[in-house]
Amino acid sequence: MAAHIIDGKAIATDLRARVGAEVERLRAAHGLEPGLAVVLVGENPASAVYVRNKSKQTQEAGMRSFDHPLPESVSEADLLALVARLNADPAVHGILVQLPLPRQVDSQKVLSAIDPEKDVDGFHPVNAGRLATGLPALTPCTPLGCVMLAKAVHRSLEGMEAVVVGRSNIVGKPLIQLLLNENATVTVAHSRTRDLPAVVRRADIVFAAVGKPEMVRGDWIKPGATVIDVGINRIASADGKSRIVGDVAFAEAAEVAGAITPVPGGVGPMTIACLMVNTLRAACAIRGLPAPAV
Ligand code: NAP
Numbered sequence: 001m002a003a004h005i006i007d008g009k010a011i012a013t014d015l016r017a018r019v020g021a022e023v024e025r026l027r028a029a030h031g032l033e034p035g036l037a038v039v040l041v042g043e044n045p046a047s048a049v050y051v052r053n054k055s056k057q058t059q060e061a062g063m064r065s066f067d068h069p070l071p072e073s074v075s076e077a078d079l080l081a082l083v084a085r086l087n088a089d090p091a092v093h094g095i096l097v098q099l100p101l102p103r104q105v106d107s108q109k110v111l112s113a114i115d116p117e118k119d120v121d122g123f124h125p126v127n128a129g130r131l132a133t134g135l136p137a138l139t140p141c142t143p144l145g146c147v148m149l150a151k152a153v154h155r156s157l158e159g160m161e162a163v164v165v166g167r168s169n170i171v172g173k174p175l176i177q178l179l180l181n182e183n184a185t186v187t188v189a190h191s192r193t194r195d196l197p198a199v200v201r202r203a204d205i206v207f208a209a210v211g212k213p214e215m216v217r218g219d220w221i222k223p224g225a226t227v228i229d230v231g232i233n234r235i236a237s238a239d240g241k242s243r244i245v246g247d248v249a250f251a252e253a254a255e256v257a258g259a260i261t262p263v264p265g266g267v268g269p270m271t272i273a274c275l276m277v278n279t280l281r282a283a284c285a286i287r288g289l290p291a292p293a294v
Pocket of ligand 1: 142165166167168169170171172189190191192193196209210211212230231232233247267268271
C-alpha cells in the first residue's frame with residue numbers, strides 16, 4: 001500500500017480541541033457560552049446515534065447542548081413552531097434539524113424557517129447563496145471537513161485539478177464552491193457524466209460523494225493523487241454481518257493514490273467537528289465578535 005492514510009479521526013480530535021480552547025476563551029473574555037439545539041424527529045436508529053454523538057461532542061467542547069426529540073407523528077406546524085422558538089432563544093446559537101424528516105413534513109420549508117444566522121448545517125438558501133457569491137456564510141459541515149482534510153495534505157489547493165463526483169445540495173454543490181474559493185480548478189461529475197473514469201483520472205484531488213459502494217476503482221486514480229471519500233455505504237460481508245465502505249474501492253485506490261481517507265475514520269469524524277466550528281462561528285457572529293481562529 002503506497003498511499004498516506006489521512007487520519008480524519010485524529011484531525012477531527014485536534015480540531016475539536018481547538019474549538020474547546022476558543023470556547024473557553026470566549027467564556028472568560030465575553031461571558032459567551034455557545035449553544036447548539038438539535039431536533040430529532042422519530043426513532044431512526046442511525047439518526048439517533050448521530051444525534052447522541054453530536055450532543056456528547058458539543059458538551060465536551062464546553063458548549064451547551066439542547067436536545068429536542070419529537071415523535072414520528074409530529075405535524076409540520078408543531079415543528080415550525082419549535083424552530084420559531086429556537087430562533088428567538090438567545091441561549092441557542094445553532095439549530096440543526098436532523099434529516100430525513102417524515103413524509104407529512106416539508107423538509108425544505110423547515111430548513112428555510114431556520115434563522116440563517118443559526119443555520120449551522122448551512123442548508124438555508126440564504127447561506128447557499130452567500131457561499132455561491134463569495135460572501136461569508138455558514139457552510140455545510142461535510143464539505144467543510146473535506147476541504148480541511150485536503151488541506152491537511154496540500155497546504156494550498158490553488159491551481160490544482162479537483163474532480164467532485166456528486167452534485168447534491170448537502171455535499172457536492174457546496175464543495176464545488178469551497179474549492180473555487182481555494183482557487184482550485186473544479187470539475188463536477190454526476191450520473192450523466194460521460195466516461196467518468198477518464199474524468200476522474202485527470203484529478204490531482206478526487207472527492208467521491210455518490211452513495212455507491214466502491215464505485216471509484218483504483219485504475220481511475222491518477223498516480224499520486226489525493227482521494228477524499230465521502231461515501232458511507234453499509235454492505236453485507238462474507239461472514240453474514242455487514243460493514244461500512246466508502247464510494248472508493250479503498251485497497252485498489254490506496255495502491256495508486258498519494259493520500260487517501262479511510263471509511264470509516266476519514267470524512268465522517270470531520271463532519272461533527274465542523275458542526276462544532278459552525279456553532280462557534282455562529283455564536284461569535286450573533287454576538288458581533290470577530291470570527292474565531294479555528
Ligand atoms: P445524493 O444526494 O444521493 O447524491 C448523489 C450524487 O451522486 C448525485 O449528484 C448523483 O448524480 C451522483 N451519482 C449517482 N450515481 C452516479 C454514478 N453512477 N456516476 C456518477 N455520479 C453518480 O448523496 P449525498 O447526500 O451527496 O451523499 C453521497 C454519499 O456521501 C452517501 O454515501 C452518503 O451516505 C455520504 N455522506 C457522508 C457524510 C459524512 O459525514 N461522511 C455526510 C453526507 C453524506 P445526479 O445528480 O445526476 O443524480
